[in-house]
Amino acid sequence: MTYSSEISRKNPGLFIFLIDQSRSMSHKIGGSDRSKAIEAADAINRQLNELINRCTKSEGIRDYFEIGIIGYGGARGQAFSLLKDSTLVPISELESRILKMENRTQVIEDQEVEYELPIWFEPIAASDTPMVKGLQLAEEWAKDWAAEHPESFPPIIINISDGEATDGNPMDVAGNIFSISTSDGDAMIWNCHLSSNKIEPVSFPNDSSSLPEDRYAQTMFQMSSTLPDNMVAIAREEYTDVEDGAKGYVFNAQLEDLIKLLDIGTRAVSSLMR
Amino acid sequence: MISVKEFHRPKLGNSDDEYEDAFACNFKNRRFAIADGASDSIFSSIWANALVKAFSDSTLPFSRESAFLRNIIYMARKTWYNNIEWDSLKLFVKNKALKGSFSTFLGVQIDPSGLNYHYRAIAVGDSCLFLRNNDDITGFPINDPSKFNITPKLIWSGYGSPFPEDYNTKLPEIKYYEGKIKPGEQMLMATDAISKWVLENSPKSFDRLCRMDDPYRFITGMLEARELRNDDVTFSAITLEM
Numbered sequence: 001m002t003y004s005s006e007i008s009r010k011n012p013g014l015f016i017f018l019i020d021q022s023r024s025m026s027h028k029i030g031g032s033d034r035s036k037a038i039e040a041a042d043a044i045n046r047q048l049n050e051l052i053n054r055c056t057k058s059e060g061i062r063d064y065f066e067i068g069i070i071g072y073g074g075a076r077g078q079a080f081s082l083l084k085d086s087t088l089v090p091i092s093e094l095e096s097r098i099l100k101m102e103n104r105t106q107v108i109e110d111q112e113v114e115y116e117l118p119i120w121f122e123p124i125a126a127s128d129t130p131m132v133k134g135l136q137l138a139e140e141w142a143k144d145w146a147a148e149h150p151e152s153f154p155p156i157i158i159n160i161s162d163g164e165a166t167d168g169n170p171m172d173v174a175g176n177i178f179s180i181s182t183s184d185g186d187a188m189i190w191n192c193h194l195s196s197n198k199i200e201p202v203s204f205p206n207d208s209s210s211l212p213e214d215r216y217a218q219t220m221f222q223m224s225s226t227l228p229d230n231m232v233a234i235a236r237e238e239y240t241d242v243e244d245g246a247k248g249y250v251f252n253a254q255l256e257d258l259i260k261l262l263d264i265g266t267r268a269v270s271s272l273m274r
Numbered sequence: 275m276i277s278v279k280e281f282h283r284p285k286l287g288n289s290d291d292e293y294e295d296a297f298a299c300n301f302k303n304r305r306f307a308i309a310d311g312a313s314d315s316i317f318s319s320i321w322a323n324a325l326v327k328a329f330s331d332s333t334l335p336f337s338r339e340s341a342f343l344r345n346i347i348y349m350a351r352k353t354w355y356n357n358i359e360w361d362s363l364k365l366f367v368k369n370k371a372l373k374g375s376f377s378t379f380l381g382v383q384i385d386p387s388g389l390n391y392h393y394r395a396i397a398v399g400d401s402c403l404f405l406r407n408n409d410d411i412t413g414f415p416i417n418d419p420s421k422f423n424i425t426p427k428l429i430w431s432g433y434g435s436p437f438p439e440d441y442n443t444k445l446p447e448i449k450y451y452e453g454k455i456k457p458g459e460q461m462l463m464a465t466d467a468i469s470k471w472v473l474e475n476s477p478k479s480f481d482r483l484c485r486m487d488d489p490y491r492f493i494t495g496m497l498e499a500r501e502l503r504n505d506d507v508t509f510s511a512i513t514l515e516m
Contacts, residue, residue: 006504010287056366057292058317095366113436115369237425 003228005153005184007262013065013153014088014145015051016138018131019044019121020161020194022073026125027162029252030198037123039194040160043255044069044121047158050256052091061092068141069121072134076127077167079134087141094120131165135173139180142187146180153262155180155187158255159223162194163216174223188225190248192255193217201253204235206245217251224249231261275515276301276384281489282508286497294319295465295508296377298326304384305330306512308401310465312376312428316367320357321375321431324350329381336383336394338450343396344442346381351431352439360435372435374443376428380463384514387454391514393461394452399426402469404462404480405455411476414451419473422466457516460484464509467502468493484511 007013025037032039048067055064068088072079081087083097098118105114135157142155157177180187199212204227211217224247227235235242235257248258284293294311296319307326311318328350334342354375363371378399385392395403397415400422405412416422432443455461462480464472472479486492496502 008287008504052366053370054314056316056370058319058367060364061366101365108433109437111437113372115372116365118365234425 003153003185003230005151005182007064007153009063011152012063012090012149013262014068014142014149014155015065016068016070016088016141016155016157017044017047018070018072018079018134018138018157018159018161019082020073020129020131020159021071021124021126022129022162022164022166023125023127024129024162024164025073025123025194027196029194030196035123035125036162036194036196037125040192041121041123043160043192043194045117045119046254047256047259048094048120049118050259052094054259054262055091061095063090063092065091066145067091067094068138070134070137071124072131073129074124074126077130077133078127079130079137081137082121088145128166129161129164130167131159131161131163131170132168132173135159135170135177139173139177142177142180146182146187149182151183154182154185157187157189158192159189160192160194160255161220162196163191163214163220169219171219171223178225185228186225188248189223190255190258191220191224191250193220193249193251195252199251202249202251203253203257204242204246205249206243206247212251214251221247221249227258227261231258234261276304277513277515278306278510279484279513280508280510281486281493282506283490283493285504285506286494287504288506293506294322295506296322296326297463297508297510298323298330299510300330303330303333305332305336305381306384306463306510307379307381308463308465308508308510309380310378310399310401310506310508312378315374315376316370317354317358317375317431318377321350321354322377324353324357325377325379325429326381328353329379336396338396340445340448343398343448344445347429347443347445348440351441351443354431355435355439358434372433374431374433376430378426378466379429382461382463382512384455384512390457391455392452393455395450397449397451398429398446400466400469402464402466402472403451404464404469404472405453406459406477406480409477411472411480413469413473415449416469417473419470422470426466455514457514459514461512461514462509463512465506467505468507468509471496471502483509484513
């Protein structure tokens, strides 16, 4: 249980993204004029971009990961794959599933630089919140995958939601997911919690006493995995405020920083860049 | 008179095209350099090669002044920049290439000094120089196998296009080392995975790598047995002839 398996094309990892598409996601994020649904779509698009970025080499995208994407609440009581005709796909396949490109600019070294940002998912806020059903589908996929990849880095499930499950207690199924394992460790759940409450963002807390006053924060925190020691050690190279026992949980904050902490070879520490 | 034996192979599962370490030497300048392109960045092989060539072929006098390494990086950046076809990159490759490439670097200058030789070394990151020291070995910049990790100090190429080829990049932490070496003695330069093994198994490891005529089977066997971290392996044994 060391979370040290080499992530490679021969020995890929698995990410399953769950995105909450329920009606409550139409409410605005605390302190922002953007809805939780817009933030959720932005979050998954950013996280997929970051993951692909980690897998991109000079010749293109290497299949270091398989990817599954589950939407829940887009239709009443339903959770299903958002990848048409597929459940899990090699990450390179996402290139052919881009919905549209958006031209963006960023200012680097006082120079305005244009780049194209791929968009896979647009905001949806439709129905109830069958999070349990979404997690059960993720459990099924992760279980089968772990059986087929017994020595791989264990599955990582990322849940982007406001936490308002309407089909039961997600803790039970989260417990089932935590019991899925490979020889390298137990499956992990990381939660990206979006809230309408206007409270300071929180990233990777290690203690429930530091959670914000939000009625779903405790549950979302409890169903988040403790980050492996080696990820915490890497995190400390770039961020000083990550404590031992930090959990894969963010509140109205960005989760993609965690993807940067995965060991896929010698890391280029971004702090070297101006 | 100086002679060199160099060995390299890509990590298990990768092709020769995917090898990202680099080694270069220039006997006229008596300069030797090794670099390990960061696997998390893109076009790392081009960058690692540009750095070792810029150092070994440069006629700029070796110096501890930061301007010396800055000049080497400046020349290497031009080579790196001009070896990438910026306009024809695929979407994700282009977005990542903008962030530049990263590599460790170790350069050694060896000069005659009376009846002995004087060596000077400059290092960024965890590519190592080893010297035999009676019954032990000394490693620079790392002399303790527990100090290797996946976040070594790296030299950055600077941003990719649209930034100009003569863009000046930030200097990382630089380490220097120097000493005397006698005719008949050897030194070893190596990238991180094999360096860690050298320190864990010293001093026999040093002698074994320096004397080995065909290390391919030995190194591949250690990678397969997971005695070495699965990584590109490069080392070079330098002998100061009598």
